[in-house]
Amino acid sequence: MRIFGKARHRPSASWRQATDRAFTLIGDGRYEDAGALLTRAADLEPWLSESWFNLALLHKFRHDWEQARAAGLRAVALLDRDGGAPDWWNVGIAATALQDWPLARRAWQAYGLRTPGDATDASEPLGMDLGSAAVRLSPEGEAEVVWGRRLDPARVEVLSIPLPSSGRRWGEVVLHDGVPHGERTTSAGHSYPVFDEIELWAPSPVPTWVVLLEAATEADRDALEQLAADAGFAAEDWSSSVRLLCRMCSESRMPSDEGEGEHLDPHDHSEPGHPGPLGHRTDGQLWVPERECGVAAPAGLVKGLLDGWVADSPDSRDWRDLEEVC
Numbered sequence: 012m013r014i015f016g017k018a019r020h021r022p023s024a025s026w027r028q029a030t031d032r033a034f035t036l037i038g039d040g041r042y043e044d045a046g047a048l049l050t051r052a053a054d055l056e057p058w059l060s061e062s063w064f065n066l067a068l069l070h071k072f073r074h075d076w077e078q079a080r081a082a083g084l085r086a087v088a089l090l091d092r093d094g095g096a097p098d099w100w101n102v103g104i105a106a107t108a109l110q111d112w113p114l115a116r117r118a119w120q121a122y123g124l125r126t127p128g129d130a131t132d133a134s135e136p137l138g139m140d141l142g143s144a145a146v147r148l149s150p151e152g153e154a155e156v157v158w159g160r161r162l163d164p165a166r167v168e169v170l171s172i173p174l175p176s177s178g179r180r181w182g183e184v185v186l187h188d189g190v191p192h193g194e195r196t197t198s199a200g201h202s203y204p205v206f207d208e209i210e211l212w213a214p215s216p217v218p219t220w221v222v223l224l225e226a227a228t229e230a231d232r233d234a235l236e237q238l239a240a241d242a243g244f245a246a247e248d249w250s251s252s253v254r255l256l257c258r259m260c261s262e263s264r265m266p267s268d269e270g271e272g273e274h275l276d277p278h279d280h281s282e283p284g285h286p287g288p289l290g291h292r293t294d295g296q297l298w299v300p301e302r303e304c305g306v307a308a309p310a311g312l313v314k315g316l317l318d319g320w321v322a323d324s325p326d327s328r329d330w331r332d333l334e335e336v337c
Contacts (some may be wrong), residue, residue: 026055030065042073060089060098067101074210079105080114088123094123100164100189107165108186108212110134119164136163141329143203145195145247146187148177150207156177156195166212172219172247172305175336181245181307182215190242217244219337220306220313224248227266227300234328243314244308250299310335 022030033048047068054060063086070079083102090096103118105111116136116191118127127138141161149156157171157179164185173179191204226232232248239246248267306313321328 012191022059022061026052026059026062029055031064033069037069037072042069045069046073058089058295060086062086062090064098064101067098067105071101071104071209075107078185080109080111092324094121094300096122097189104186104189104209106167110135117164122164124164139163145193145203145205146178146185146224147207148173148185148191148207150192153177156193156205159185161197167206169215170220170245171252172245172249172307173270173337174249174305175219175221178337179211180215180217180219180337182209183215184213186210186212215307217309218335220308220333221249221336222304222306222333223270223299224302224304224319225304225329225331229298231324231327232302232304233291234323235317238320239306239316240307242308244316245306246308246316248302249305250302264335297328 029048029052030053033045036042036045036048044068046069049062049066053066059211063082067082067086069080070076070082080102082203083098083105086098087096087102090098098120099122103115103122106115106118112133112135112249113131116126116132119136125139126136126213128134128136139161141164143158144161144167145156146159146167147171148157153176155174155177157169157173157177159169159171162168162184165186167187169181169183169185170181172181179185186209187206189206192207193205195205196202224232224235226235236246236248254256306316308316317330317333321330
């Protein structure tokens with residue numbers, strides 16, 4: 012991500028040494044020490060946009076958005092090209108984190124994106140129609156890739172029900188980085204980028220529940236998911252939607268199919284025969300009636316939702332062990 016010079020200028024050897032050492036320290040998580048070196052580099056070459064771009068990156072890693080915005084604006088002021096520079100993207104992320112919508116619009120437009128509204132519009136830049144994407148929650152911890160809807164170039168609304176280990180909920184909005192780490196492909200041939208979460212941007216008031224279902228058929232399971240969606244909330248069969256992947260697999264181009272039945276996904280590192288978060292494959296059967304399901308719904312609604320689902324087909328449906336987990 013470092014750019015060491017342009018045709019008109021060549022940074023000094025001292026600048027290069029300080030910058031190289033700073034990024035080594037960043038890789039080790041030593042942000043304070045890296046900050047001192049990048050500040051020194053900026054003092055050595057204040058006319059160089061990369062000096063401020065690197066500082067803006069560091070402040071982004073630290074989630075210091077005021078400083079990231081300030082350094083990012085100094086970087087773009089020194090650019091010698093009109094649009095498409097990653098400096099503008101970093102400014103857009105910082106502006107979004109701070110809800111500085113006029114600057115966010117200016118940044119996305121300078122990068123080359125179509126953004127509703129003019130430069131003085133103080134409302135969120137909604138309506139960009141960026142489609143779906145996957146986002147990796149807690150990328151430095153127990154990372155989990157979930158599906159969501161892109162609100163703008165730096166935010167995704169989570170539409171999957173995350174596992175409780177992620178600390179995230181359905182309906183939350185997360186700020187994400189600009190460079191994808193991996194892709195997810197569908198059976199229809201569509202490809203979706205996987206972005207890394209930076210931080211939670213807007214929490215969700217809707218709790219996450221885990222429940223054990225007895226669903227005789229896939230249609231019974233689908234009926235609960237549809238019932239929850241019709242109520243404005245969500246249910247997700249974790250027994251079929253969850254795969255355990257190593258980091259290398261997760262950050263590669265991966266199919267998003269569930270891999271149930273006789274198909275064994277070579278990228279799946281879970282154990283067969285264990286439905287739920289510990290594995291999505293079965294032992295060769297096409298359907299296992301016991302399903303571990305995540306439900307995103309208010310406390311006053313969730314039991315009624317499940318009871319209503321059972322009442323529609325009591326001979327093929329049941330539930331037990333409901334627990335709020337996030």
